[in-house]
Amino acid sequence: MKNTVMTFQRQKDEQKKITMLTAYDYSTAKVMDNAGINGILVGDSLGMVMLGCEDTLSVTMEDIIHHTKAVARGAKNALVVADMPFMSYQTSVYDAVYNAGRLMKEGRCQAVKLEGGAAVCPQIEAIVAASIPVMAHIGLTPQSVNAFGGFKVQGKSEEAAKRILAEAKQVEAAGAFAVVLECVPAKLAELVTKSVSIPTIGIGAGAGCDGQILVYQDMLGMFGDFKPKFVKQFAHVGAEMEKGIKAYIAETQNGTFPAQEHTFKIDEEVINKLY
Structure with a gap:
């Protein structure tokens, strides 16, 4: 059966772990779909693992739409979520709704994901009001890598931990159906998971989250430029x-x-x- 945002919520309620991976093309999406993955994210990570960029900032709406179209054709059962790229939603609420609509209409995804907490709650509210499901993303948000001074664990101090906990509640109140927690200490991620009613999807955030997501090239050993600490290589496909x-x-x-x-x-x- 087709996974939907309601499937994700039901799995949290029933304490069944949610599984997600990234994908960027038809063939890979089809393999994942056949394997029984719950959700596929067409991540702006494609900038690094598919296009060879040093970060995600160069990815455009056209890039995401192009790859989302391909993934949507291959994923018949998985929930397809498309990343909103850098500067496609930060500039205004209008731009956020317009670009989220493009991802749905042209990319044929079933939900969009955007990075940020309190600062993007107006965008989340407006996109949800337009009947477009939104997955939030807090903790380490790669589009803000320059502001963070690099790819660093977030929420280690009391002040930072309180901010992440507050932001999780804020994006929930804004209408997000789920929230990605990236590079957050495991105990903090577990507390966040217990503090919100929507599913938490962890990446480098421990086993206490409601689900997990990884970049598929990382978990299959296909991306050799670097290996994040939180990645387990389940196969060595690259070799x-x-x-x-x-x-x-x-x-x-x-x-x-x-x-x-x-x-x-x-x-x-x-x-x-x-x-």
């Missing part, structure tokens, strides 16, 4: 891909590929008439 590509190169160079079983036949009489 297997490199092994397979090297075998293809070798067999092509030594002439063993393509073999007879990989070729098509033609009647010898036809060939003879060509000479």
